Amino acid sequence: MKFIDGHNDTVIKVKKNGIKRFLKGDRSAHLDLPRAMEAGFAGGFFAIYTPDRSVFPQIEDYQTAEGYQLPLSEPCDHHYAHQYTDYMLNLLLQAEQNSQGALKFVSNKEELLKYVNEGTIAGVLHIEGAESIDPDFKALYTYFDKGVRSLGPVWSRPNIFGEGVPYHFPSSPDTGVGLTNKGKQLVEKCNKLGIMLDLSHINEKGFWDLAGITNAPLVATHSNVHALCPISRNLTDQQIDAIGQSNGVIGVTYSLNMLSQDGKIDANVSMDEITKHIHYIADRIGIEHVALGSDFDGTTIPSKIEDVRGVPGLLDHLQKEGLTTRELKKVSMDNWLRVLQDTWKA
Template sequence: MELVFDGHNDVLLRLWRTMRNGGDPVREFAEGTCEGHIDGPRARAGGLAGGLCAIYIPSGDLILQEPDLNGHYVTPLAAPLERTPSLDIALEKFSIALKLDRAKAWAICRTVPEIEAAMRDGIFACVLHMEGCEAIGHDLAALDVFHAAGLRSLGPVWSRHNIFGYGVPFAYPMSPDTAPGLTNVGFDLVRACDRLGIVIDLAHITEKGFWDVAKTSTNPLVASHSNVHALTAVARNLTDKQMDAIRETKGLVGLNYAVTMLRPDARDDARTPLDLMVRHIDYMVERMGIDCVALGSDFDGATVPEEIHDAAGNQKLVAALKNAGYGQEDLIKLCRTNWLRIFSQTWR
């Protein structure tokens, strides 16, 4: 079994909803559930040894638009969120993460040696990530507090606009060049992340925002859960030019398992073969090199291929990559060590 460190999941969103409905999120993760994609037992069964766990503030019931007769769709951007309720939700999710850590259901990791130790000990290595920074104000004071609590990665925006910048919609076919980039305080956020050693995730930002980060940050460029626009022309995927810039900074792209970002028709259909996942990996490896590609499943945040189904099926992708000709050294890089390299280069 090849151990996997995954670049993106939304398990904290699911556990937060469990808590809001009166359930026990620690028990659900530790003992397992039939809900969603990730819990401790299924992670162990599929070799999912750790990952970036997103603190994401939901935008109501945003539902992907149905395709028209041509297969095209544009889902309107979610409305901007208010800061105070966003901060409340972020703190609730941080609390769940800390309770899981105290219960030894997972280990919050702030350094690469801590990740490596958790993986050796068979404990899920959680790295805390913020997907959209609505919980952080103009003065960035909350960023220092979140960093001290364990935050090691963030995306300035989700697929909505905020005080830091502009997000791309869920739309097909569409270029990622849909709106402006970073705001003035967004540039301040990027510089603060560089100072603290926080990975900046470009997964949901507009193309202009991507280039704004590229000209401001001194760290490797990272898109934690994105795929190839040339293969699936959704606004969330990366252009060749963007991937070239990631290669030049020795950055990283994590393959998103979301079927809408894998299929040529971008439909939300779980009957999506694994060879499409391999095709996106092949394209990225050819464009950027094996050191710049990893996995970013989007478990608990998207529809994934039915053959994988959940975290327990993760080794089916590993097997498909092996059958496609990837050797042991390459699989180790794709599955975990490329992420650890990025952390080593970015974290202070």
């Protein structure tokens, strides 16, 4: 069964190991072109995230009996983020050019449907954290022209648009201030351009600020259920309800730190630890509002998935748990297609 995935950070592996390995096979990555095709990966969001210049703190170093409270990352310099994002965007476009037609980054609905139907991998260019965008929004238009059709205003740190959640467990997502005036303008401009806005990583005040302004469906590309795993990154029931009411979608992530009720990070967890998030969202707001959002190459994932070839096993598991073929198709593909078609202008 073919599927669309809400979030990967595979460009990090492309930068590290080269385009050729992405195209021919990179066993150090969760996702490369040959395994994507083998698995039925019909398309997905390819995120560009500018990393902290300091070493990112590890959860293990902060773990106590009660949980962990990683410090909020420092803001990221705009000029550095702009250069870095340009470089990564170029890498992805080069990979596309050298893929002999196997991978296409799509910028409108027609291309999206055409490539998904004909079996070409349909990539969506996504910027995760808008540090690369200047306060005058010039870069936003440049990125749009280059094909970017999805944007998360913040990663887990503050910027001129708003603030992301630090990684705290247990913790509510209500960890800081909401959108700034520039952040509100960014939402309006993305609405006008038809760029999808991603609520993953944003804090709760920012979430409600964005939800109050946007005219597009609410989307979290890689977030799970706070009631099942109370980490700051996951969505409260009220947030889940708002996403459902907006006809939006939540991409459930396989990220180990966002799965379990007790906050333990265990690579040997069962498939149920992922599927319980999918069922919870489907039961609460409907099967039309839950999809996949792996976070491949951006995090550690269960060994039962291991890499992109583990996704068919996850879908099989959902079917065994009682999802009909039609429901499964919504989760694997149709919900992402609907939300993109409802959001993009062309």
